[in-house]
Amino acid sequence: MLTRVGVNATRTRLSYFFANLEHECAGFALKGLTESLAYTPERMAEVWPNRFPGGAAAVRARFGTAPGWQLKAFDEIYGGRMGNRPGTHDGSTYIGRGGPQWTGRDGYRECEARTGVPAVNSPEAVSQLERQPEICAAFWDWKGLNAKADAGDFKGCVRLWNGGSNGLADRLHLMAGNDPIIARMASVDRILPVAKGMPGNPPTAKPPxxxxxxxxxxxxxxxxxxxxxxxxxxxxxxxxxxxxxxxxxxxxxxxxxxxxxxxxxxxxxxxxxxxxxxxxxxxxxxxx
Structure with a gap:
C-alpha cells in the first residue's frame, strides 16, 4: 500500500510519514486506535477556550455532569463541521480513528472511497489493526503529503495532517495538543541524516x-x-x-x-x- 501511493519512494517521505503517525496514535499504542472522549470539564475548557470563556464552570453549565455529557459536547462542538450534520450525533461518531486519526464524516467518506472500508456506516472499521497499512497510506495520499515531504517542508506536512500547529480546534484527536508535534520538529535535522543512511534508493536518480x-x-x-x-x-x-x-x-x-x-x-x-x-x-x- 505504501508503494502504491509512493510513501516509500524516498527516505524523506518515510521519515515524515512515521514521525506523524507516531504522534497521532502514540505509536499505535492508543487504545483501540480510537480517540478517547473521556474529557473532564477542565480539559474541555482548556482545549476550546474561545468556546468556553467561563472555563470549566461554563462547560458544566452547558452540558451538565450526567454520564455521557461528553457525547453531547462533541455533537455540538463538531456539528456542522467536517461534513458532520448539525443536530445529529455525527460529532461524537466520527471521532479520530486509525493511525492517522481520520476525523469528521467527510474524512470517513474519503477513507471509504479510497480503501473500501465501510467507514461511514461502520466507523469502528477504521480502527481495525489489520487494515492500517492501507488506511494510513490512503490518508497520506488524500492530503497530498508527498509534495510536502519532497520539498522538505515538515511544518507544512504537519499543518495539512492535523489542521495547524496550535491546539486541537480543527481536528479531533486526543493527543496532548500539538505540542509534542512542535517539539518533534526540533529533531528533524537529526532524523534526516539517519534517513540518508538507510538502505535502498528512490526509483529514479532524480525526482521526476x-x-x-x-x-x-x-x-x-x-x-x-x-x-x-x-x-x-x-x-x-x-x-x-x-x-x-x-x-x-x-x-x-x-x-x-x-x-x-x-x-x-x-x-x-x-x-x-x-x-x-x-x-x-x-x-x-x-x-x-
Missing part, C-alpha cells in the same frame, strides 16, 4: 518532473501571476504617452507612479522566481 511540479505548484502559480502583472504594468507604462493623446481617455497615472508600480511588480516576479528555484533545489536535495 511530476514530482517537482507537485511540490512547487504554489510557487509556480505565484510566479505566473507576478510575471503577468509585471508585463501588464510595463505595457501600460509604455503606452502612457499614447493614452494621454486620447480625448476620451481617463487621466493616466503620473509617470513616477507608473514606474513605481512597474518596479514593484517586477520585484515580485523576481522574488517568485527565486522562491521557485529554492523549492526545486529542496526537492532535489530531499530525493534520497
Amino acid at each position: 518532473q511530476d514530482v517537482v511540479d507537485a511540490a512547487t505548484a504554489k510557487e509556480r502559480r505565484l510566479r505566473t501571476v507576478a510575471t503577468g502583472a509585471a508585463g501588464t504594468t510595463v505595457a501600460a507604462s509604455a503606452g502612457h504617452e499614447g493614452a494621454r493623446q486620447g480625448t476620451d481617455a481617463p487621466t493616466p497615472l503620473p509617470p513616477a507612479a507608473v514606474a513605481a508600480v512597474a518596479g514593484l511588480t517586477i520585484a515580485l516576479a523576481i522574488a517568485a522566481t527565486i522562491l521557485l528555484a529554492r523549492k526545486r533545489a529542496a526537492v532535489i536535495a530531499n530525493w534520497f
